[in-house]
Amino acid sequence: MKIYFLGAAGTVTGSKFVVEHNETRILIDCGLFQGLKPLRELNWQPLSVLPSTIDFVLLTHGHLDHCGWLPKLVNDGFLGKIFCTSPTKQISQLILLDSAKIQEEEAERANKENYSKHNPAKPLYTVKDAEKVIPFFRIVDKDLEVKLTDDIYFKFFYSSHIIGACSIELHIDGKILVFSGDIGQDDDVLLYSPVKPKKADFVFMESTYGNRLHPNNDVMFELEQIINNTFQKGGNVVIPSFAVERAQTIMYLLWQLKEQNRIPNMPYVIDTPMGISVLDVFLQNTKWHKLNPHQCEEMCKMFTMISSYKDTIETIYNEKPKVIIAASGMITGGRVLSYLERYIVDEKNTVLMVGYQAEGTRGRKLLEGAKEIKFYGKYYPVNANIIMVEGLSAHGDQKDLINWLSELENKPQKVFLIHGENAAADELRIKLNETYGFDCIVPLLEQIIEI
Structure with missing residues (x-):
C-alpha cells in the first residue's frame, strides 16, 4: 500500500492524500492551497497522480482547503465518485460556486485595473467548471459502512469542526487507516463533541493547533x-x-x-x-x-x-x-x-x-x-x-487533539501528523510520544510512503 502526501503536509492547506492499493486509488480530500504565494502557485500545477487514475474521493468536509481543488480534478480527467455526507455536499456546492465566482471577479478586476503580472489574468476555474463537479457527489450517512471494492470499505464518523464534517475509517485488506479530517473542539458552541476512533493501524491526524492551547477566556x-x-x-x-x-x-x-x-x-x-x-x-x-x-x-x-x-x-x-x-x-x-x-x-x-x-x-x-x-x-x-479573540476556533487545540486518540484500543503502527505548520506538527509529535508512546511522523509535501 502506498500513501501520497500531495497537500497539507508541512502546511495547513491543500489537503490531498492518495491511498493506493493494488489497482485502486482513493483520494482523501481535494483542497486548495492558500496563504504563501509558493503554496498558492501549486494550485496551478498538475497533480503528481494522474486524476484519471483516481477511482474515488472521500471528502471529510466542505471547507475550501479540503474541497476547493475538485473542479481542477474533474477538469483534469477524474471520472470516479466523490463520497461525502449530505451537509458536506451542500456546503461544498456553496463553497465551490463561491470560490469560482470570486476567482472570475478578481481576474476580471485585475485585467480592468491592470495590476496582475499575468496578461490576461485568468481564474483557476470558472463557475461552469465548479458546476461540473456536482454530479460526481454521492451522499453517505455517517456510521454507515460503504464497500468500494472486494477488500476496501469505509465509514464516516462525526468530527465536529463544521456542519457535516467527519473523520474517515478506511479498511483496506484487513488494515484500518483513520483520517481525522479537521477535529473540532470538545466544547464547541454549536456542534457536538468529536467522536473518537476505537481502532487504527495507521492514523493521519491534523495538527493545526498542535503547539497551542486555546485560552480559558470568557x-x-x-x-x-x-x-x-x-x-x-x-x-x-x-x-x-x-x-x-x-x-x-x-x-x-x-x-x-x-x-x-x-x-x-x-x-x-x-x-x-x-x-x-x-x-x-x-x-x-x-x-x-x-x-x-x-x-x-x-x-x-x-x-x-x-x-x-x-x-x-x-x-x-x-x-x-x-x-x-x-x-x-x-x-x-x-x-x-x-x-x-x-x-x-x-x-x-x-x-x-x-x-x-x-x-x-x-x-x-x-x-x-x-x-x-x-x-x-x-x-x-x-x-x-x-x-x-481566541477560543472561537473550529479546530481543537493540543489538548483536544491528544484527547481524540485517548480511546484507541490498540497501539497504531504509525501516526502521521498532517494539516499543520511544521512547528505545530513537531510539538504534537513529541506530546503524543510522551503521552501514549506512539511512533509519529511529520511527512513532507509530495512524499510517498509505503505501508
Missing part, C-alpha cells in the same frame, strides 16, 4: 467589551469570518449578548451570501448541531442580511457604527476586502479576528503587526485596531 465578555468600546468611539467592528459555521457561531454569540442587553442597539450585518445560505443548511440538518429551528429563526431576526453588492456599498458608506460579519475568514478574498479597503485606515474601527490565520494570508500579516496591507493592487495604512 469569549462573550471579550466580544461585549470590544463592541461597546468601538461603538463609544463611533467606529465599526468588522469580523472577517469563514462563511461556514464560524459566521453562525458569531451570530449566535452576538444574539445571546443582545438578548442579555449587553451590547448596543445598532445594525448587525451579515454580508456573506454563502454564510446566509449556510443558515438553510443548518435548518435542514438539525441532527448535526445543537440549535433548534426556533433558535435559528430568532437569531436571524437580529441581523440585516446582505446578498447584493449594491447593498454592500451602501452599508460601507453608512456612517453609523455597526458590526459586520463578512467572508473570507483569512481575508484572502470576498466581501470583507471591500469593507477593509475603507475601514482599515481609520483608528476608530476594529478588525476582530476569530479564527486560524494561515501563513502568508492578510489575516496573519495583520495579526503580526503589519503597518500596511495590500488590497486590489494598492497599499493601505493599518490604523484600525486589530484584535484576536
Whole structure:
C-alpha cells in the first residue's frame, strides 16, 4: 500500500492524500492551497497522480482547503465518485460556486485595473467548471459502512469542526487507516463533541493547533467589551469570518449578548451570501448541531442580511457604527476586502479576528503587526485596531487533539501528523510520544510512503 502526501503536509492547506492499493486509488480530500504565494502557485500545477487514475474521493468536509481543488480534478480527467455526507455536499456546492465566482471577479478586476503580472489574468476555474463537479457527489450517512471494492470499505464518523464534517475509517485488506479530517473542539458552541476512533493501524491526524492551547477566556465578555468600546468611539467592528459555521457561531454569540442587553442597539450585518445560505443548511440538518429551528429563526431576526453588492456599498458608506460579519475568514478574498479597503485606515474601527490565520494570508500579516496591507493592487495604512479573540476556533487545540486518540484500543503502527505548520506538527509529535508512546511522523509535501 502506498500513501501520497500531495497537500497539507508541512502546511495547513491543500489537503490531498492518495491511498493506493493494488489497482485502486482513493483520494482523501481535494483542497486548495492558500496563504504563501509558493503554496498558492501549486494550485496551478498538475497533480503528481494522474486524476484519471483516481477511482474515488472521500471528502471529510466542505471547507475550501479540503474541497476547493475538485473542479481542477474533474477538469483534469477524474471520472470516479466523490463520497461525502449530505451537509458536506451542500456546503461544498456553496463553497465551490463561491470560490469560482470570486476567482472570475478578481481576474476580471485585475485585467480592468491592470495590476496582475499575468496578461490576461485568468481564474483557476470558472463557475461552469465548479458546476461540473456536482454530479460526481454521492451522499453517505455517517456510521454507515460503504464497500468500494472486494477488500476496501469505509465509514464516516462525526468530527465536529463544521456542519457535516467527519473523520474517515478506511479498511483496506484487513488494515484500518483513520483520517481525522479537521477535529473540532470538545466544547464547541454549536456542534457536538468529536467522536473518537476505537481502532487504527495507521492514523493521519491534523495538527493545526498542535503547539497551542486555546485560552480559558470568557469569549462573550471579550466580544461585549470590544463592541461597546468601538461603538463609544463611533467606529465599526468588522469580523472577517469563514462563511461556514464560524459566521453562525458569531451570530449566535452576538444574539445571546443582545438578548442579555449587553451590547448596543445598532445594525448587525451579515454580508456573506454563502454564510446566509449556510443558515438553510443548518435548518435542514438539525441532527448535526445543537440549535433548534426556533433558535435559528430568532437569531436571524437580529441581523440585516446582505446578498447584493449594491447593498454592500451602501452599508460601507453608512456612517453609523455597526458590526459586520463578512467572508473570507483569512481575508484572502470576498466581501470583507471591500469593507477593509475603507475601514482599515481609520483608528476608530476594529478588525476582530476569530479564527486560524494561515501563513502568508492578510489575516496573519495583520495579526503580526503589519503597518500596511495590500488590497486590489494598492497599499493601505493599518490604523484600525486589530484584535484576536481566541477560543472561537473550529479546530481543537493540543489538548483536544491528544484527547481524540485517548480511546484507541490498540497501539497504531504509525501516526502521521498532517494539516499543520511544521512547528505545530513537531510539538504534537513529541506530546503524543510522551503521552501514549506512539511512533509519529511529520511527512513532507509530495512524499510517498509505503505501508
